[in-house]
Amino acid sequence: xxxxxxxxxxxxxxxxxxxxxxxxxxxxxxxxxxxxxxxxxxxxxxxxxxxxxxxxxxxxxxxxxxxxxxxxxxxxxxxxxxxxxxxxxxxxxxxxxxxxxxxxxxxxxxxxxxxxxxxxxxxxxxxxxxxxxxxxxxxxxxxxxxxxxxxxxxxxxxxxxxxxxxxxxxxxxxxxxxxxxxxxxxxxxxxxxxxxxxxxxxxxxxxxxxxxxxxxxxxxxxxxxxxxxxxxxxxxxxxxxxxxxxxxxxxxxxxxxxxxxxxxxxxxxxxxxxxxxxxxxxxxxxxxxxxxxxxxxxxxxxxxxxxxxxxxxxxxxxxxxxxxxxxxxxxxxxxxxxxxxxxxxxxxxxxxxxxxxxx
Amino acid sequence: xxxxxxxxxxxxxxxxxxxxxxxxxxxxxxxxxxxxxxxxxxxxxxxxxxxxxxxxxxxxxxxxxxxxxxxxxxxxxxxxxxxxxxxxxxxxxxxxxxxxxxxxxxxxxxxxxxxxxxxxxxxxxxxxxxxxxxxxxxxxxxxxxxxxxxxxxxxxxxxxxxxxxxxxxxxxxxxxxxxxxxxxxxxxxxxxxxxxxxxxxxxxxxxxxxxxxxxxxxxxxxxxxxxxxxxxxxxxxxxxxxxxxxxxxxxxxxxxxxxxxxxxxxxxxxxxxxxxxxxxxxxxxxxxxxxxxxxxxxxxxxxxxxxxxxxxxxxxxxxxxxxxxxxxxxxxxxxxxxxxxxxxxxxxxxxxxxxxxxxxxxxxxxxxxxxxxxxxxxxxxxxxxxxxxxxxxxxxxxxxxxxxxxxxxxxxxxxxxxxxxxxxxxxxxxxxxxxx
Numbered sequence: 001x002x003x004x005x006x007x008x009x010x011x012x013x014x015x016x017x018x019x020x021x022x023x024x025x026x027x028x029x030x031x032x033x034x035x036x037x038x039x040x041x042x043x044x045x046x047x048x049x050x051x052x053x054x055x056x057x058x059x060x061x062x063x064x065x066x067x068x069x070x071x072x073x074x075x076x077x078x079x080x081x082x083x084x085x086x087x088x089x090x091x092x093x094x095x096x097x098x099x100x101x102x103x104x105x106x107x108x109x110x111x112x113x114x115x116x117x118x119x120x121x122x123x124x125x126x127x128x129x130x131x132x133x134x135x136x137x138x139x140x141x142x143x144x145x146x147x148x149x150x151x152x153x154x155x156x157x158x159x160x161x162x163x164x165x166x167x168x169x170x171x172x173x174x175x176x177x178x179x180x181x182x183x184x185x186x187x188x189x190x191x192x193x194x195x196x197x198x199x200x201x202x203x204x205x206x207x208x209x210x211x212x213x214x215x216x217x218x219x220x221x222x223x224x225x226x227x228x229x230x231x232x233x234x235x236x237x238x239x240x241x242x243x244x245x246x247x248x249x250x251x252x253x254x255x256x257x258x259x260x261x262x263x264x265x266x267x268x269x270x271x272x273x274x275x276x277x278x279x280x281x282x283x284x285x286x287x288x289x290x291x292x293x294x295x296x297x298x299x300x301x302x303x304x305x306x307x308x309x310x311x312x313x314x315x316x317x318x319x320x321x322x323x324x325x326x327x328x329x330x331x332x333x334x335x336x337x338x339x340x341x342x343x344x345x346x347x348x349x350x351x352x353x354x355x356x357x358x359x
Numbered sequence: 360x361x362x363x364x365x366x367x368x369x370x371x372x373x374x375x376x377x378x379x380x381x382x383x384x385x386x387x388x389x390x391x392x393x394x395x396x397x398x399x400x401x402x403x404x405x406x407x408x409x410x411x412x413x414x415x416x417x418x419x420x421x422x423x424x425x426x427x428x429x430x431x432x433x434x435x436x437x438x439x440x441x442x443x444x445x446x447x448x449x450x451x452x453x454x455x456x457x458x459x460x461x462x463x464x465x466x467x468x469x470x471x472x473x474x475x476x477x478x479x480x481x482x483x484x485x486x487x488x489x490x491x492x493x494x495x496x497x498x499x500x501x502x503x504x505x506x507x508x509x510x511x512x513x514x515x516x517x518x519x520x521x522x523x524x525x526x527x528x529x530x531x532x533x534x535x536x537x538x539x540x541x542x543x544x545x546x547x548x549x550x551x552x553x554x555x556x557x558x559x560x561x562x563x564x565x566x567x568x569x570x571x572x573x574x575x576x577x578x579x580x581x582x583x584x585x586x587x588x589x590x591x592x593x594x595x596x597x598x599x600x601x602x603x604x605x606x607x608x609x610x611x612x613x614x615x616x617x618x619x620x621x622x623x624x625x626x627x628x629x630x631x632x633x634x635x636x637x638x639x640x641x642x643x644x645x646x647x648x649x650x651x652x653x654x655x656x657x658x659x660x661x662x663x664x665x666x667x668x669x670x671x672x673x674x675x676x677x678x679x680x681x682x683x684x685x686x687x688x689x690x691x692x693x694x695x696x697x698x699x700x701x702x703x704x705x706x707x708x709x710x711x712x713x714x715x716x717x718x719x720x721x722x723x724x725x726x727x728x729x730x731x732x733x734x735x736x737x738x739x740x741x742x743x744x745x746x747x748x749x750x751x752x753x754x755x756x757x758x759x760x761x762x763x764x765x766x767x768x769x770x771x772x773x774x775x776x777x778x779x780x781x782x783x784x785x786x787x788x789x790x791x792x793x794x795x
Contacts, residue, residue, distance in 0.1 A: 077388075081392055154408055154410065154440060155408070155410075155440040157459070158410050158412075158440055158442050158454075158461065159442060161450060161453060161454050161457070161459065162412075162442045162444050162446075162450045164450075164453060165444065165446050165449040165450030165451075165452075165453045165454075166444060166446045166449070166450070166546075166547070168446075168449050168453065169446040169449045169546070169547035170547075172547075173547070173549075176754075184761070185602060185605055185606045185609055185761045186609070186757070186758065186761045186762075188606065188609070188610060189543070189544075189549075189606075189609035189610055189757060189761070190757075192544060192609075192610040193544055193545075193546060193547075193549040196544055196546050196612060197445070197446065197546045197547060200546065200612075201416070201417060202416070202417065203416035203417060203420075203443065203444065203445065
C-alpha cells in the first residue's frame with residue numbers, strides 16, 4: 001500500500017497532483033449539494049473551525065480532510081477526558097476503601113465487640129482480670145487501626161482520640177474496682193463509674209463508637225456507590241467511543257474512496273487502540289466495582305457489636321488488584337495522546353498534499 | 360492573494376513540527392484539564408476547620424452549640440469540630456503527647472492549664488482578648504502572659520432546696536445525712552462533688568487566707584484545719600455510715616442526685632451543688648431556691664465568701680481560624696449567650712447581670728453575686744491544684760465516703776501530702792480575689 005499518493009481519476013475520485021494538463025486539482029469532485037459553489041462551511045466544519053468550503057467547481061477533499069482530522073482529534077480529546085474522569089470516579093475510591101474505609105468499619109466493630117466482652121468480664125460473677133485486659137488491648141489496637149483509616153477526616157480523628165482517652169479512663173476505673181474486696185461499696189461504685197463511661201447516653205464510649213461506625217459505613221457506601229454522575233460519565237464515554245469508532249471507519253472509507261489505497265495504517269492502529277483500550281478499561285472497572293460492591297455487602301452484613309473475625313480478610317481479598325487497576329488511569333491519558341498521534345500521523349500526509357502556499 | 364501551487368508540497372520538516380506541536384498542545388491541555396478537574400473536585404470538599412475540646416456533653420453541649428458555636432460558624436464560615444468528654448483531661452493529655460492537640464480547649468481547671476503553660480503548650484492571648492474585660496482572679500497572669508479567660512462561671516457555695524421549704528425545715532434537714540442529695544458519679548472525674556463539699560467547708564470555716572494557702576500547696580493536708588473540713592463533711596453526709604446511704608451517694612451520677620427531690624415521697628431535700636444544677640430538670644420542676652452554704656456548715660465564720668468555678672478557654676494551636684474563635688468566645692455576645700440560656704454565667708465586665716424582669720430572680724441574684732466587688736471569690740481549689748493532686752483528691756473523697764475511720768483519713772491525707780510535695784508541680788500564684 002502506498003501512502004500519500006492520491007488515486008488516479010475515476011468517477012468521484014481525486015486525481016493525483018501534477019499528472020497531466022487536463023488534471024484537476026486534487027480533491028476536486030463533481031459539483032453536488034455540498035460544493036455547488038457554496039463558500040460557507042457546513043455545520044460540523046463551522047463547529048470545528050475548518051474554514052470556508054472551496055468555491056463551486058473546486059476540490060473539496062482538502063476541506064473534507066481538515067474537517068475529519070479536526071473531528072477525530074476533538075473526539076479523541078473529549079473521550080480521553082471523559083474516560084479519565086469516569087475511570088477515576090470508580091477506581092480512585094478503591095484504594096482508600098481497601099486501605100482505610102473498610103478496615104475502619106471492621107476495626108470499630110471489633111472495638112465495640114471487645115469492649116462489650118471486657119465489660120462482661122469486669123462485671124461478671126467471676127471477674128477475670130487477664131481476660132479483661134486482653135479485650136481492652138484488642139479494643140485499643142482496633143481503635144489505632146480505625147484512626148489510621150482517617151474516617152471522617154480531622155473530626156473523626158479527634159473523635160477517635162477522645163474515645164481512646166475514655167477507654168484509658170474506663171480501664172483505670174475497672175482496675176480500681178478490681179482492687180476492692182468483692183461485694184464492697186467501693187467496688188460497686190468504681191464499676192458504676194466505669195459502666196457510665198462505657199454506656200452513658202450520647203457521650204459514652206459505646207455511643208461515640210456507634211456514631212463513628214455509622215460515619216465509617218456511610219463513607220464505605222459513598223465510595224462504593226455508582227451514582228448518577230458515574231452513570232453519566234460512563235454513558236458519555238461509551239457514546240464517544242462509538243462516535244469515534246464510527247468517525248474512524250468513515251474516514252477510512254473516505255480515504256479509500258478518494259485515494260488509491262485500501263487501508264490507512266494510522267487510522268487502523270487508532271481504531272485497534274480504541275477498541276482494546278476501552279474494552280480493557282471497562283473490564284477493569286467492572287471487576288473493581290464488583291469487588292467494592294461485595295465489600296460493602298460484606299460490611300453491611302456485620303451486625304454492630306458482633307465479632308467481625310474474617311470480615312477484614314475477606315474484604316482484602318475482594319479488593320485485591322484494585323490498586324493495579326487504579327494505576328491504569330494514567331494510561332488513559334497516555335493512550336489518548338497516542339490515539340491523537342496515530343490519527344494525526346494517518347491524516348497528516350494527505351492534508352499536507354493539499355496545503356497551498358501563498359504566492 | 361493565495362493561489363494554488365503547482366502541486367502538493369512534499370512533506371516538509373515544518374509539517375512534522377506542526378504535527379508535533381499540535382499533538383503536544385492538545386496533550387498538555389488534556390492533562391491540565393484532567394488534573395484541574397480532579398483537584399477541583401477534591402478541593403471543593405474541604406472547608407476551614409477549628410477543633411475544640413471541652414467537657415460539656417448532653418444538654419450543656421447542645422446549649423453551647425446553639426448559643427455560641429453556630430453563630431460563629433455562620434458568621435465566619437469556619438467549621439468547629441467540637442468534642443465534649445467527661446474524660447477531657449485524659450483525652451487532652453493523650454492528644455498533646457501524641458502531637459495532635461485540639462486548636463482550642465475549654466477546661467475547668469486553671470491548675471491543669473498552668474501545667475500546660477509551664478510546658479509552653481499554651482499560646483498567649485493578650486493580642487486576642489480585650490484588655491480589662493476579665494478580672495485577674497479569672498484570667499490569672501502566669502509567666503508574664505494571660506493564657507486563659509472564663510467563658511462560663513458558676514457559684515459553688517450554695518445549697519439548693521425546693522420552693523416552699525421553710526428555714527426551720529432546712530436547718531432540720533441539714534442535720535440528717537439522708538436529707539442531703541449527693542451523687543459522686545461523673546465518669547472519669549467521679550468524686551468532684553465530694554471535693555466541692557470539703558473545699559467549701561474549709562473556706563467557710565477557715566476563711567479565704569487559709570483556703571488559699573491550702574489551694575496553693577502551702578498548707579499540709581494533715582493540718583487541723585483541713586482535717587476538720589473532712590470530718591465535718593463526714594458528719595454532714597453520713598460518710599462511712601449507713602451502707603444504703605453511702606452506696607446511694609457513691610453510685611448516683613451527680614446529674615441524677617436531685618431526682619430524689621422530686622421522688623414521691625421526696626427522698627432528700629437539700630443539695631450542695633453549683634449554680635448550673637438549677638437548670639437540671641428536677642430543680643426546674645421543684646422550682647429550686649438557693650441559700651448560701653455558710654448557715655449549713657458548723658463553725659462557719661467567713662462572710663460573703665464564695666467558692667466559684669469557671670470553664671476557661673485556652674489556645675493550643677494558633678491558626679487564623681482558632682484566633683477568630685478565641686475572639687468570638689471572648690466577645691460580649693458569646694459571653695452573654697450563656698446567661699440568656701440560664702446554663703451558666705458570665706463574669707465579663709461588659710455583660711453584667713441581667714436586667715430586672717429579663718431573668719428569674721435566682722438567676723439575677725447569682726449573676727450579681729459572681730460579679731459583686733464586695734464579695735470574696737475563691738476558685739475551686741481542686742481545679743486550681745496540679746492535675747495529679749486534683750485527681751487523687753477526688754478519689755480520696757470517694758474512698759473516705761465509703762470508709763470514714765480516722766485511721767483511713769490519716770492514710771488518705773498522708774498520701775495527698777506526698778503527692779503535693781514534688782517541686783516540679785505548678786501551683787497557681789493566687790486563687791482568691793480580695794474583695795474590696
